[in-house]
Structures are given as structure tokens and as C-alpha cells.
Amino acid sequence: MAVSAQDHKQRKMLNLAVKRDLQRWLLGRIFGVVLLSVLLAVLILFIYSWRELGSSFYEAHFTIRQVSDLLWLAMATGGAISLLGGALLALFLPQKIAGPLYRIERELERVRQGDLTVQIKLRRGDPLPEIAAGLNGTLAELRLRVQQLQEACRQVNAGGEQPAAEHLAQLCRELQQLKTK
Template sequence: MTTKPPFRRRNYFIKKKFQFDFAVKFLILIAIEAVLAIGLFLYVSKGTLTAGYSGPELTVARTYDFFLPILLFSNLIIVGATAVAGLVVLIFLSHRIAGPLYRFENILNDLSKGDLTRRFKLRETDQLLELEKGINEMANTLDRNVGDIKSAAAALTQLASEMQTAAASNPSASKSLERLLQEISRTLRELKGSADFFKTSL
């Protein structure tokens, strides 16, 4: 009998500042469109009169005085409904972007600290899949090359150590050769120390 994995409530607010800024800009855009629509109506209706019934009486008034209350009310309803629907859609869309960005930040931080074994793994429904592929390929290349450097440095260090031991045990070996081997060993230790900063799979 298989047990179902525990239910995990999805967190739609991962990068709150990014998502908040996204939503605020969307609301500002809607507000600007509403103001422009009203401004355009006032400009077009400037200097015109409209006749209409207000109850049983026929009324003649300036066009914007006649229609402005209706226009304001309808705009408020449209802006409100659009804002609510747009915010719901934005939450879902921004989650598809903010989630990968959050994971990119964490893994890039680990890569910058030298852990070249970390990889991105996004869902098929997430955005930025091409970026995931590119960075993973870069990390694979770095992992492989730095791993090769570490292996080569370790092998050369071992070889230099063996040569030093052989030179020390051979009285006929020249002192210049021993000094050269010591310099090689020192350089290799520095190289290995630099390479060991990185954590690789090799």
C-alpha cells in the first residue's frame, strides 16, 4: 500500500518585493488608462450639449455634465473588476517567474562559494527553462574542468614528492635539482589550494 506524500500548501508569494512591485505597476497602468479615458471624453464633449429625460422632464445640459457621473461610475466598476481579475492572474504569472528567480539566487550563491555540484531543476511549467539549461551547462563545464585541474595538481604533487624523496636519498643529486623540485612542490600546493576552493563531483 503506497502512502500519499503529505500535502504542501503552495506558496505564491516567494519574492514578495518583486511581486508587489509588479502588482503596483499594473494597478498604476489601469488607473492611468481610466484617467485618460475620462480626459479624452471631456475633451471630445467640450462645448457640446445633450438633451435627455430626467424623469418626466426633458433636460438640456452640457454633454460631460450629463454623462460624467455615469462614466465615472462605470469606470470604477470596470477598473475594480479588471484590477481584481488582473491581480489574480498576476499572482499566478509572477509566481511562475519569482519561484525560478528565487531558486536561481540560492543556487548561484552556492556556485559563487565554490560548490560546483549544484544544479537548477525547474518544473516544465516554470518560466526561464532556457536560462536553466544554459547555466547548468556552464556549471557542468566548470565542474569538469576544475575537477581535472584538481586531479592533475594532486598527481603532480605526488610525483614531485616522490622525486624529492629520490633526490634526497641520492648523494649524487645536485642541490639545484632539489631546489627546483621544492619550488615545483610549492607552486603545486598553491595551485591545489586554489582548486580545492571549488567543490566538484570529481
């Protein structure tokens, strides 16, 4: 099946929401970790900046307050940058995994519809090549068994040398080797 240039171009267009559930899950985890680390840093800063100092250290306390105010701004900026970085990571990281998962899902749908000629092909550098190779091996074995059963059925229908009962018994043995429950 030839892929037209238009189809190829549409597939190459950036799609930021390939696996929305995966993106939401990842985004939630990243935001949670960043938020927790920012809150912990702010709590530590708060504890150190509001510590009571004696009256003789009023000037030191004033200096600490000024530094504390600057640190609050630095913490807020760092937190915002971390959250933005986490959001970008959550948007683009699933792209690396979602593309191969989408292709595998699409090919398995063809198998579900009865097409055992499917070969799952991933691009070079895509993650999950072991899963694709494992599925291809499973499909090859299933294809071989189905071909053997089809050949035995053809022989039964053609009325070859062996009696039909013997062919049917052989088919039953081969079918029993396949686990369905």
C-alpha cells in the same frame, strides 16, 4: 536525497508572496496603467458631457446628462474590475517566474558554498529553461577544470614521472586560463 511526502506537500501549498519585490513592482505598473487609462477615459467623458449646448438644445443636454451619469457608473465599475484584475495578475503572474528563480538562487547558493556537483533542474513547463541550461553548462565546464586541477595536484603529491616543477607550471597555466578579475 529523498523528499518526504510532508515536504512535498508543503512545497506545493500556494504561497502568494514568493518574490514580494517583483510583485510590488508588477502591481505598481499594472495599477499605473489601469489608473491612467481610467483617468483618460473619465477625462474624455467629462469633456464631452460638460460641453455647452445652446438653450434650444436643453432637452438634448438633459438626456446627455442622464447618459453621462450612467457612463460614470460604468467607468467606475470598469475601472474597479480592471484594478481587481490587475491585482490578481500581479499576485499570480510572478508565481510562474518566482518558483524557478527561487530554485536557481538556492542552487547557486550551494555553488557559492563550494558544491560544484549542483545540477539546476526546473519542472517541465517552467519558464527560464535557457538560463538553467546556461548555468548548468557553465557549472559543468567549471567542474571539469577543477577536476583537471585536482588531478594535477594528485600527480604532484604522488610524485609521478614528471618533476614537481613541471606539474606546478602546468597547474599555473591552467589557473591562468580562469579569469578572476
